[in-house]
Amino acid sequence: MAAHSPLPLSESSSSHRREHPVSSENIHSSPPTTSTTQDYWKLRTQRRQYERDNKILYVKSALTPSEFATISSELSFMMQTDSNMMPMQEEDASSSFATNRIGARVPTNSNIYNNIGSVCRLVNGLYDNTEMILAPNIPIEVRVYEKAGAGMGWHIDDVLYSPRQVEIVLTLDNTSDCCTMWRVPKMENDDTVINDDGDDASPSSHCTDKTTTTASAGAYTVHSIQTVPNSILILESGGVEHKVTPLSYGKRTILKMAFVSKDAVMDESMKRHVSHHHHHHHRTRTAAADQKKMMKKRRR
Ligand SMILES: O=C(O)CCC(=O)C(=O)O
Numbered sequence: 001m002a003a004h005s006p007l008p009l010s011e012s013s014s015s016h017r018r019e020h021p022v023s024s025e026n027i028h029s030s031p032p033t034t035s036t037t038q039d040y041w042k043l044r045t046q047r048r049q050y051e052r053d054n055k056i057l058y059v060k061s062a063l064t065p066s067e068f069a070t071i072s073s074e075l076s077f078m079m080q081t082d083s084n085m086m087p088m089q090e091e092d093a094s095s096s097f098a099t100n101r102i103g104a105r106v107p108t109n110s111n112i113y114n115n116i117g118s119v120c121r122l123v124n125g126l127y128d129n130t131e132m133i134l135a136p137n138i139p140i141e142v143r144v145y146e147k148a149g150a151g152m153g154w155h156i157d158d159v160l161y162s163p164r165q166v167e168i169v170l171t172l173d174n175t176s177d178c179c180t181m182w183r184v185p186k187m188e189n190d191d192t193v194i195n196d197d198g199d200d201a202s203p204s205s206h207c208t209d210k211t212t213t214t215a216s217a218g219a220y221t222v223h224s225i226q227t228v229p230n231s232i233l234i235l236e237s238g239g240v241e242h243k244v245t246p247l248s249y250g251k252r253t254i255l256k257m258a259f260v261s262k263d264a265v266m267d268e269s270m271k272r273h274v275s276h277h278h279h280h281h282h283r284t285r286t287a288a289a290d291q292k293k294m295m296k297k298r299r300r
């Protein structure tokens, strides 16, 4: 197959250069409509991989250079003007597995929303018979791993819609040593409950060169990557367990977004969770109980 398929060239790459941020009103996304045979076979391969790998897929060079540049500059502008940022206090360890991570919603009038056409096309390619759209009630979020220890324990993303929403992690920048890991139970020994957290077979040292590694830890096959800029990790909610190893240096900035079927309905039980982003009142639990619930607890 093709070594590296060129990104679709927008018909007007010169006039579409926008080094300047801001001005969310004058720019409208113009998704490249070039659908070549090459694109078709690539997508077909990705769909097969996604299905084979329990609905998780890592894709590099996901956005067009133009989309990526626009999103990056929009975001750096956003980060400078604190007024646009709505910090989410994710650091509160009691309500999330994320530790030391900064999160903020991207305002819905941001031009970022107009530059995710490539992601949308890819997701629609993976869900062939369904029209997939950005989840209407889940704003795009920017998440920054920068403080020492920033990371996320093993979790499964919350299911918020029926059918399940698809979660996207778009990496914008990564100079950190964080590894994004996921693990899949091996087929034999279905009933085995594993209580170690699977790290031992795939420590950070395995992915220092930003490549993908796969290892066996007990009853799991563990995958580990350091996500590169302009890559996306696509995974279905309620699916594969994943984590981000604690940061010891550098910085990692991602956008998190969710796609759903156009006809999807929001899970009634989840409406409160999404609409308010308020923390649940946390009941006191023993460490042992927490430990046991680790596997079950769901976040996104
Ligand atoms: O940062 C990542 O790569 C994954 C983040 C994640 O799993 C989540 O926010 O649910």
Ligand SMILES: [Fe+2]
Residues within 6 Å of the ligand: 155, 156, 157, 242, 299, 300
């Ligand atoms: Fe997650």
